[in-house]
Amino acid sequence: MSTFKDLGLNEDLLTAIDDLGFETPSDVQAKAIPILLNDDSDLVALAQTGTGKTAAFGFPMLQKIDVNSRTTQGLILSPTRELCLQITNELKLYGKYCKGLNVTAIYGGASITEQARQVKRGTQIVVATPGRMKDMINRNMVDISKIEYAVLDEADEMLNMGFYEDITDILSHTPKDKSTWLFSATMPNEVAKIAKDFMHAPIEITVGNKNESTNQVSHEYYLVNARDRYQALKRLADANPDIFSVIFCRTKRDTQKVAENLIEDGYSAGALHGDLSQNQRDLVMKSFRNKQIQMLVATDVAARGIDVDDITHVINYQLPDEIETYTHRSGRTGRAGKTGVSMVIVSKSEVRKIKQIERIIKKEFEKKDIPNGMEICEVQLMSLANKVHNTKVNHEIDKYLESINELFEDTDKDELIKKFFSVEFTRFFNYYQKAQDLNVSDSKGSDRQVSADETRYFINVGRKDGYDWMSLKDFLKAVLELGRDDVFKVDVKDSFSFFNTDKSIQEKVLTFFTDFKHNGRFVNVEVSDDKGGGRNRGGRSGKKRRGDRRSSRRSDRSSSGGFAGSGNRKDRRSSKKSKSVSDRPRRSRRRK
Structure with missing residues (x-):
């Protein structure tokens, strides 16, 4: 050598x-x-x-x-x-x-x-x-x-x-x-x-093969519904208590939002993107290098300056637009001879990208399940136990021992241990005891059915109106003032489309689209009998609903002018967006 x-x-x-x-x-x-x-x-x-x-x-x-x-x-x-x-x-x-x-x-x-x-x-x-x-x-x-x-x-x-x-x-x-x-x-x-x-x-x-990933990094992907992406991120963090990670998002807006949500939920997190001033970026990076921040949420561009050797995980909250960029992301971990893990959270429509990345990096991904609540509780409990076991005793506590012993003089060893660890365990147990399974099967058609807590809708616009699934989703989120993942399973046909929301906002959706006009044309939204496959071409339920007076205007709709589709995306994105209600109970802030 x-x-x-x-x-x-x-x-x-x-x-x-x-x-x-x-x-x-x-x-x-x-x-x-x-x-x-x-x-x-x-x-x-x-x-x-x-x-x-x-x-x-x-x-x-x-x-x-x-x-x-x-x-x-x-x-x-x-x-x-x-x-x-x-x-x-x-x-x-x-x-x-x-x-x-x-x-x-x-x-x-x-x-x-x-x-x-x-x-x-x-x-x-x-x-x-x-x-x-x-x-x-x-x-x-x-x-x-x-x-x-x-x-x-x-x-x-x-x-x-x-x-x-x-x-x-x-x-x-x-x-x-x-x-x-x-x-x-x-x-x-x-x-x-x-x-x-x-x-x-x-x-x-x-060094190595062109575009190939380093052998120091293992690659995993987790398949979830798009609306569960943030919940999946939190579980992956909770399942790795000592995580020191970079979380990648595609846009500056998503980067800031994910970081804000993590901080609100009690995680030690920060955002790094191009809208920050140089002083703000320097402060964030200083905190990250000092491990005051455990989870750095970043855009691909901003992350180019991250030079930290002991990052344990890279989490792809969203896959990059350019597949080759994944190589740069995963290269943030597994540095200086250390091992690392690159995790990808994907929805079913994105699984094909995993195969494309595998061909480029010449490595195989391992499909893993998002851990369930009790698995996380066990991991957190044993992590706390190990920290307590390895903690160096601070003898400044000696002068307080007499009072502490008096308080617990009637408590035996087993009960004292249970009480001590229940302080942390109960917090996670209460949060996760009724947590749902976030995993999705990757078999064909498995996530195409409408579950009991979802509503599927018919809307009378489609590809002929200039829409694809992404631009229609953007439009619906903007006009309804919904969160990023509140509209899902968007299926665009030539002259009509389908989409899903949680059943809890069904009334809001139907009420909004009662006599709703866009660019002089009525936009019709109804609850659909279609179960996600799009085989029922009519797609509407036979049930009448309020607002059916619009049926007398069918001929007006069909004869009205063209419907603005993706050409107005910039204006729609600038529409006011309300904060979505999500499952984000407060958690005590974790710091190293």
């Missing part, structure tokens, strides 16, 4: 490596560092998140630049502010014995004039996000015309975020004879195009 000294690094860097406690190089470091030190060629390095890519390009760049010159010689582009700051801090640690070294972070959300001032003082290496870097170039605040080394870190993510044009523009201001090093976790076509357009005969190294 090679050492860092074997790779050819100089004494200043080796001393810093000893201070940092690094013992042996990772696979990507062992492969990349000798190439970058000895050659001036371009490089494409494919390796999973958490494998030490920053050191793989950081050590060679620090050794090759001239610290006695005030000219900017190295440029590192990264997709997010968090990752930009992380790389900057690591380079400063690696180069702590390189006298005269200056590394400057350039990113949005901070003073552009202060960043320009730091560069002008003499910065050998600039670490930047593409947007802010392009802005500073256009303002003539930074000169990269003489750089010798350009690094595209997390290249696939930068391209997913739409930075291709920014990267193109930035690189056009750099010398053609520079060395370009591209580091990425996956190799989609866009990354291959970057390599072809901006690199000359690059050397390619791969």
Whole structure:
């Protein structure tokens, strides 16, 4: 096994490596560092998140630049502010014995004039996000015309975020004879195009297989009804009392909402997304690194800067839009030689995506059941017992023992133990004793039937009106002011559709759609006899209901103008949305 000294690094860097406690190089470091030190060629390095890519390009760049010159010689582009700051801090640690070294972070959300001032003082290496870097170039605040080394870190993510044009523009201001090093976790076509357009005969190294997940992470999925997604999340958290996790949502809005719900329910949680200020993001990340937050709910973009080695679980509350993004998510855990678990909460319509992900990461998912209430109670009880057993005695309690002993002098050992543990056990038992089974069978048609606590409706709009299942669901949620999962089992046909809600809001739905017009057309909603398969083409119940006076207007509806469908989604989403009533009893706040 090679050492860092074997790779050819100089004494200043080796001393810093000893201070940092690094013992042996990772696979990507062992492969990349000798190439970058000895050659001036371009490089494409494919390796999973958490494998030490920053050191793989950081050590060679620090050794090759001239610290006695005030000219900017190295440029590192990264997709997010968090990752930009992380790389900057690591380079400063690696180069702590390189006298005269200056590394400057350039990113949005901070003073552009202060960043320009730091560069002008003499910065050998600039670490930047593409947007802010392009802005500073256009303002003539930074000169990269003489750089010798350009690094595209997390290249696939930068391209997913739409930075291709920014990267193109930035690189056009750099010398053609520079060395370009591209580091990425996956190799989609866009990354291959970057390599072809901006690199000359690059050397390619791969740690593991392209796009493949690390062996340190196991993959599980849990099949539930869409409306039970949040309850499933809470159970997974309760079933893992020592969880230290990142929970991924697709949108900033969902990220904030899930985090707020978790905090309201007594969990140690926080949100990380693009709508937060830089100061707010820094505070959240500081709390997470200090484990004051056990469950960090994040968007894919914001999570790019998370560099925490002991994350136990990644929970995919929602699967990403781009399947390849799953590789980045799961890479948040199982880092630095540790094992981790990547969990996915899916509804039945999403199971096919699991198969697609399996093909990409070349790993199989294990289907698991959401634990039931009594299983969680047992896990929590034994977790508390182990914590008590392993707790170091604080002898400051000795002076209170006499009073405590007097209080329990008539209590035997078994009864005392029961009383002690019942304090925590009773809380979970009362919450979970009547908890329903959240699991759904993955056999065909098993979740297509309407249960006793659901109502299925017919609505006289469909694909011809510009709707698919998602846009119709968005419309219904907006006009009815319902929560994300209160409308489910949406089935869109050509000229009509079906959808479900809980029976408890049936009256609200029917009342709202009594004589309801949208864009001059009546929208008819009735309770349906269809059981979810859509075979009953009429789909309506024979029972008359109030509001049937609208039947006299049938001809008016059919002859009225077109019905606005997905084209109005932006307006509908901005409609006021009331808080849904959910099963969220207060729980005592858990902190480490």
